């Protein structure tokens with residue numbers, strides 16, 4: 001079955017067909033496969049078309065469809081002027097790696113995005129640049145290493161089992177699968193971070209996170225934000241107060257608690273830089289907030305899409321359920337079991353290819369002059385990288401819009417996936433800090449779900465279409481049927 005990747009208003013598959021009838025020859029369709037765009041060309045709109053208000057409006061309305069449209073028209077590299085900025089968008093895996101790996105020190109995140117992020121994240125690792133970022137990253141990295149994450153796996157299993165209990169009544173009626181994944185990943189991150197979970201608090205926090213995502217997506221396309229005290233900023237103000245109060249209460253509780261904990265907060269409290277200094281109170285609050293925010297929204301989105309991929313591919317789902325029965329024989333998974341579940345693992349990788357929660361990486365700015373793909377990139381230029389598009393490029397993925405987990409099986413005959421073509425967690429030194437945590441969590445939850453339930457589409461409901469609000473989510477909350485297997 002093929003999957004059409006609809007963004008808010010534009011069907012990419014339809015666009016491809018339209019482009020096939022236009023006069024522009026596109027690299028993929030032109031049979032020039034695998035070769036990045038010629039360095040001498042000057043792709044992208046010029047003159048008055050490049051001024052940018054229309055492009056900005058289009059980006060705001062349908063980011064992925066708009067950037068896809070540029071690349072269909074102009075090729076692997078698109079350069080244009082968007083308001084005050086020179087704007088470059090790159091699609092080709094070689095260019096993506098050149099930027100994120102080789103030139104990473106010459107890029108910073110777009111200050112407007114970090115300014116918006118900083119209102120919630122403070123100066124945490126996701127916002128910081130240069131030496132402070134390096135220090136924070138080095139302090140946090142050991143806590144997210146596979147061994148440390150494996151120690152958190154029993155907490156993930158406990159949260160999953162509690163959720164299975166809650167879902168016992170689910171049957172042939174529509175079940176709010178997306179809401180259930182959001183609640184479950186919230187519980188996993190609360191237990192992993194603070195060794196506790198509180199359902200009511202979790203729900204309030206999930207609502208606040210949702211409000212912040214939607215508001216942030218709107219703010220990105222305005223050159224300045226109105227102050228937080230402005231009356232129309234009340235939802236953002238309330239959401240920030242909810243999250244901030246919640247994190248600060250957890251930190252206060254830990255200060256008064258002498259019992260040992262083996263959780264992420266404990267790791268952060270004990271983390272030291274090479275000079276032996278730890279995080280101060282603000283630093284701890286900021287890192288907790290980022291782990292909390294980055295650590296559940298993305299995974300909830302990924303599991304939601306995985307649920308849909310399973311429901312819409314019953315044969316693959318059945319094969320995974322059989323693998324689980326064979327390896328686990330009904331018991332909960334342990335860290336040692338996960339490598340024995342390749343079929344489940346491939347289904348998750350393929351879901352992350354089709355529906356990467358970080359569909360567009362945070363836009364970068366060149367901090368010094370750069371030369372990439374033969375193009376001179378001046379300091380201050382904006383750089384866009386869009387995994388959702390690179391990961392659906394027919395040059396690297398046969399039948400790119402189809403759910404084909406076997407493409408991640410080296411023995412399947414699918415061509416090798418070039419480095420830089422598959423990047424759901426980004427690449428280079430700023431690659432996702434929680435990638436092992438996230439894949440472990442998805443494996444554990446996926447295993448528990450398919451051991452107990454069969455996921456089916458709800459008759460009469462249309463297939464979900466993706467919408468980008470910081471993370472890529474279905475435009476309508478996903479509902480599925482949960483049939484009990486045992």
Ligand code: HEM
Nearest residue numbers: 126294295298299302358361362425426430432433434438
């Ligand atoms: C399926 C789940 C996840 C996906 C798809 C994902 C994706 C990403 C991506 C693409 C980036 C890089 C963004 C960029 O370069 O612009 C990133 C960064 C980050 N992620 Fe994740 N993430 C996931 C889960 C998690 C989890 C569970 C945590 C923590 C528990 C986490 C923590 C972070 C942090 C702290 C950064 C910033 C790293 C830095 O700037 O040095 N992520 N993530």
